[in-house]
Amino acid sequence: MVFSSPVFLFLFLPLCIITYFIVSIFKNQKANNICLLIFSIMFYAYGSFDFLPILLISIVINYYLSQTYSRLRIKKKKKLYFIISIVFNVLLLFVYKYLNLFSGLLLGVEHATKIRLPIGISFYTFQVISYHIDVYRKTVKRSDSVIDFSLFTMLFPQLIAGPIVRYSDIVDRLKKRTTNLDNVSSGLIRFMVGFSKKILFANALGNIADIAFGNLDKFVLGFVLSVFCIICYTIQIYLDFSAYSDMAIGIGMIFGFEFPENFNQPFSSRSLTEFWKRWHITLSSFFSDYVYKPLGGSRKGLFRTCINLIIVFALSGFWHGANFNYLIWGLYNGLFLVIERVITTKTKFRFDKPILLIYANIVWVIGMILFRFDNFNTFLLYINGLFSVPKLNYNTRWLLQEIFNPYFYACFIISILYLTPFFDKIYSTFLKTRLGTVVIYVVVILTFVYGIMEMLTNGFNPFIYFRF
Numbered sequence: 293m294v295f296s297s298p299v300f301l302f303l304f305l306p307l308c309i310i311t312y313f314i315v316s317i318f319k320n321q322k323a324n325n326i327c328l329l330i331f332s333i334m335f336y337a338y339g340s341f342d343f344l345p346i347l348l349i350s351i352v353i354n355y356y357l358s359q360t361y362s363r364l365r366i367k368k369k370k371k372l373y374f375i376i377s378i379v380f381n382v383l384l385l386f387v388y389k390y391l392n393l394f395s396g397l398l399l400g401v402e403h404a405t406k407i408r409l410p411i412g413i414s415f416y417t418f419q420v421i422s423y424h425i426d427v428y429r430k431t432v433k434r435s436d437s438v439i440d441f442s443l444f445t446m447l448f449p450q451l452i453a454g455p456i457v458r459y460s461d462i463v464d465r466l467k468k469r470t471t472n473l474d475n476v477s478s479g480l481i482r483f484m485v486g487f488s489k490k491i492l493f494a495n496a497l498g499n500i501a502d503i504a505f506g507n508l509d510k511f512v513l514g515f516v517l518s519v520f521c522i523i524c525y526t527i528q529i530y531l532d533f534s535a536y537s538d539m540a541i542g543i544g545m546i547f548g549f550e551f552p553e554n555f556n557q558p559f560s561s562r563s564l565t566e567f568w569k570r571w572h573i574t575l576s577s578f579f580s581d582y583v584y585k586p587l588g589g590s591r592k593g594l595f596r597t598c599i600n601l602i603i604v605f606a607l608s609g610f611w612h613g614a615n616f617n618y619l620i621w622g623l624y625n626g627l628f629l630v631i632e633r634v635i636t637t638k639t640k641f642r643f644d645k646p647i648l649l650i651y652a653n654i655v656w657v658i659g660m661i662l663f664r665f666d667n668f669n670t671f672l673l674y675i676n677g678l679f680s681v682p683k684l685n686y687n688t689r690w691l692l693q694e695i696f697n698p699y700f701y702a703c704f705i706i707s708i709l710y711l712t713p714f715f716d717k718i719y720s721t722f723l724k725t726r727l728g729t730v731v732i733y734v735v736v737i738l739t740f741v742y743g744i745m746e747m748l749t750n751g752f753n754p755f756i757y758f759r760f
Contacts, residue, residue: 479545486538514682
């Protein structure tokens, strides 16, 4: 079940909200949590029923392990159970996400395993790993409620594609939270904004990218079209994933939770280092706190810092998918972070000039070529088209017809504005007055209604990060 599907919008979410607020009348937090847990189980079962037992068994095992090592007084035994908990989750992720790839490399493609990837496993395993590390470090107290721990692990708004929520982010809200009209209205508006961003804009740009890159053997795009289409794909990735985060955060607000922000105007960055502080923030902070800093961070000299950055971004790239193009993409990003770190350490140059916006965005867009093409042959076809003279044929005319559509013009311009602080400034300005707030709400609601019409006309399009 996805947020942009009719069954979620017209059945699941209204039923969940109504049921939750009926249960809330009794002012029993445990009952509220049980209610959300039941709906979270239903949410996951609808889209991935075969893998529901794996998720539930994982929750039971992780809960037992955390209870065990957090109570032990003998340090060696405590550490042993903690290591077992980390290894268990890493192995779970490896078997379901990476075993097919490595078995194919060792045994040949024809003998490779054919294990299907459970939805959301990349996200909920990272959440549980962060929980174990924080409990072991005693930065957060263990959960003594299996219901609360289960809800933390599989709370449906962020279960499938994040944000990656840490236990410390929501522990207080699991124990006590209140909902009011302001939270509900703000949450619904945030959800509507994300929905419209996904349906109206991310899908429009994604359509151009899919037409161009899905038929590269039939196109000779030339430099201008090749660059334009990869820019469309880059913007689609941002709008699609940030839209999901908006919707997840909005739903969380309705039920009294405050999920961490996942994006902060990344295309306003002046370096790739800054870009990664603004892009997929919860993933970046996970690797920073649980990999980069334990490796020594930037405390052990420039050379060690550079090695640590490469390791972190290799892992970050490979986390996105079981294919070597993601690993190369991660290393590509890591390399630029190393270059920037060396420059700032060895010289007086600082990446703080506005002109460097161009540099950061060009580097990111080039990286998206590696991210998009998980097949070497299609990658070569794209590179060949990039440096070829474009050929006008039936397929190219089809693509140009889609690009020169007035509706696409409007979507593209608005999408570009989404990359800037433009909408955030308008939003914050209008909210300062009651009339401005009403105007914002009316515009968002009307756009949301139009988005629903588009969804019902064209069918829903899954969020792109579901595949990772």
